[in-house]
Amino acid sequence: MNDMRITERTVQTNQAKITARDVQVYYGDTHAIKDVSVDILDKAVTAFIGPSGCGKSTFLRCLNRMNDTIPICRVEGKILLDGEDIRDVRVDPVQLRAKVGMVFQKPNPFPKSIYDNVAYGPRIHGLVRNKAELDEVVESSLKKAALWNEVKDRLAAPGTGLSGGQQQRLCIARAVATSPEVLLMDEPCSALDPIATAQVEELIDELRANFSVVIVTHSMQQAARVSQKTAFFHLGNLVEYGDTTTIFTNPVDPRTESYISGRIG
């Protein structure tokens, strides 16, 4: 398992960026997330793994209140970002999402030019004062997303014309451009081929320098390759949470062990 890692897996900080305590999520009458408590570290990649329908995506969407957009969804419990409750009435979900960006399973570039896709966030949040600054943000975001070299000559081309892998990196650039503190990624590679997946994984590892990254994945190899911390979800429960190495080599819970060895899920 160790030889699959991209870089040496050292957790550089122990400071918790997001603290969740006793989080419950209900979809109508269905109890989708039960008593989840977890500390997500700053400047580290945390992977959520687990079989389909175990609630990992649902929990991820709680972290930037994307579940607010689903009318029947109800969230209880405490979720703190830098010690502040994100579910407090005084917190504007819109501002929260500027701090906690999200990348989705399917690449979803806007039907705009590549430039406008990346410039979207900085523009709506007023992060730049003039065109030159915006150009700079767009360039640096595309560079961070490892897309700059491929698109620098055709920034005016529509973002929807890129290949699937490029589109996903464009979406990452778009999320990065608002300079979030946390980046949530919901199975960002599930629609990509192995080469594009490798590129995105490398990117995730680089993003760790600046952000706290949370990634939901179905691929245990991917979790092992890119993450420092891993959380295993099963049937709405957080079964086990710890260093990725520990989870994959020496899991405590028998369910984790069965899952990673391929007996369930």
Place this chain on the structure above:
Amino acid sequence: MTVLLLLLILAAIAAAGFVLGRRRALARAGGNPKLLHSLPAYYGWHAALMSLLPAVLLMILWVIAQPIIVQRAVTDTLPAAMTADPTALELTMADVRRLAAGLDAAVAGGQMTENEASMLRTEFTDVRDKLARVGVALGSAVTHDVLSAAQEYREITAQFALWRMIVVIAVAVLGLIYALAVTKPDLWARNRVERVMLGLLMLASTIAILTTVGIIWSLFSESVNFFRQYPFTEFFFGLTWSPNFRGGSQLGFLPLLWGTLYITLISMVVAVPLGLFAAIYLAEYASKRVRAWVKPLIEVIAGIPTVVFGLFALITVGPFLRDYFAQPLGLGNSGSSVMTAGIVIGILNIPFISSLSDDIINSVPQSLRDGSFGIGATKSETVKQVILPAALPGIMGAVLMAASRAIGETMIVTMGAGAAAKLSLNPFEAMTTMTVKIVGQLTGDTDFAAPETLVAFALGITLFVITLGLNVFALWIVRTYREQYE
């Protein structure tokens, strides 16, 4: 009547064919449907269609051909003087047909026996008077020649009807016998039946297309007649519209075009923002319950007949605009105005735009909304910068289609904007549109050879070209700028 009876008989034969075909297929397969190529019902359909189709086709051809043949036969019995030139022949034949129909009515009404009708002689009876008593009015006294031609006509027609029935039924029965003869387990009945169904589908679309072609053709040929009598340039560039059936008309189409475009413009200014905002509210903001109520309520407008809208324009909007806007502003005192018609047509078009745009906005994938929310955009930013640009081509298409509806609207204009063709910028003045003038030039006693009447066709084809152009443009926009969502 006999055609209807014949159709009933054919239907009965076909129904029998269905039962027999199905039964025969099963019998041939020894009662085991698994040995058949197709399901048993397909053999039934096959037999029914084989008896019905050729017979019906033959009957249609016969019904078309019969009058032509009968007319030719009757013409031969008339004296050469009456059939010399085509116009005289046409008039005589019209007399003959009317008289024959009169005799038919008299026989059917019981005032005459079949024998009396065929033995009738002008020398002994005043036919005109006799038929008038049965309720058949004839234009002039009946001559001997016409009467005998009419009698001949009736006789031949009756004979033909009899033969038609015999031949058509024979064809149906032969078709049925053929179908039963070929019914074997390895007959591909399903494929045959499906080929017939395919033919029906193609026929349906062909009829729709042919109708359009026919409409264009009739407009076109009459327009050509018009332009033979009235100069092309004066129609398209003339600034005055004053038709006069005593001659000396000025038929410049620009005032009508201006009225049409002005009213359309005002209606779009009303309908586009209101319709679009309603659509955005319904698609993006309204809760499910509100939507379930509001959407049908808005669509109720679409179900109101335009003439009712016309009443609304005539008695409510028109006087209101006159009393509260036009007169105080010194812009005239006309109850009917471009503004009245424009506003009311605009209201009529709101549900059209809102309903189509609502569907288009809803078809923008949720992933785009998520993507926008996910980086901290508000709902309104998302709508303005992501949803609307993505939906714009479709919305443009809806708007242009609404514009063609506004251009073609007649009733509301007649009642709301009046019928005076004028070139003016004042929106509170009465003006009129091409559609209103088309109706105006064709209603009442009209002479279909005069340019004042034929101009309606020239207007019609111009209108057709304009709306066709708009629709093509709308389709082109939708195609070119459509986003291919995955």
